[in-house]
Amino acid sequence: PYICDQLAMARLPRASFALMLSLLPLTATLIGVIVLRQVPSLTDCLGIALVVVGVAMHKPAQE
Template structure:
């Protein structure tokens, strides 16, 4: 768990905040896709609903206007 933490910290230092937040919000989707492809896991209906909610939230997000 140290290596992912270090990678997160390095990414947070190098990326704009909005990009890092978007990357973090898509982690459940990424983890599920890796589980399907690598581990041959089948997500449950609840898992799929959760992923749909995450994707909808990211899609509906509107960035703050620069003032």
């Protein structure tokens, strides 16, 4: 998995890679719900949503 991260980091723009990384908690939560039948709290869901929205809204500085 770390090799895939390094390859993606080398090929993707920084914003796309950051968004991809911010989706990891969402992916882990979905796997937990499906495989382990865990129920995330409202706080968990709000935290994941805030991180994804924050990274998606970020605009890099113009050079």
